[in-house]
Amino acid sequence: MEAEKPAAHSPRGEFMVRVYYEDTDLGGVVYHANHLRFMERARTEMLRVHGLELDQLERDDGAIFAVRRAELDYVAPARFNQLLLVSTRIDRATSVRMVFRQEITAEEQLLCCGKVEVACLNAATFRPRRIPQRILQAFFPSLLP
Secondary structure (H helix, E strand, C coil), X not given: CCCCEECCCCCEEEEEEECCHHHEXXXXXXXXXXXXHHHHHHHHHHHHHCCCCHHHHHHHHCEEEEEEEEEEEECCCCECCCEXXXXXXXXXXXXXXXXXXXXXXXCCEEEEEEEEEEEXXXXXXXXXXXXXXXXXXXXXXXXXX
């Protein structure tokens, strides 16, 4: 098994999202699974800020990413119409996996935190493959061959 390495400069990103009525349950509280949706958007936007588009990675590199594991702690409720900040950092990586640490806050109060591990897959076969060079160059130069 390949040893995990901390991200060289712990890449970080921030993404703002407004809670809409459709995100909530009858009590006006964000439904638990929607936290994962907000985190997914934040990871995608973090890549986008670095010039990396998921559809382009699939088309040009034949690479897609799949969540392998997600672990969340719900600390306080997120509510209808709140503006949430989703903070993302890449905690560690191997040549085929990345582990993201994410927090959702509102007005500096922690609402939810989690760890999401994604695996890079070959888009045609769904088998593990190396993370594309351009992602390694942007975030993990120490993992380059």
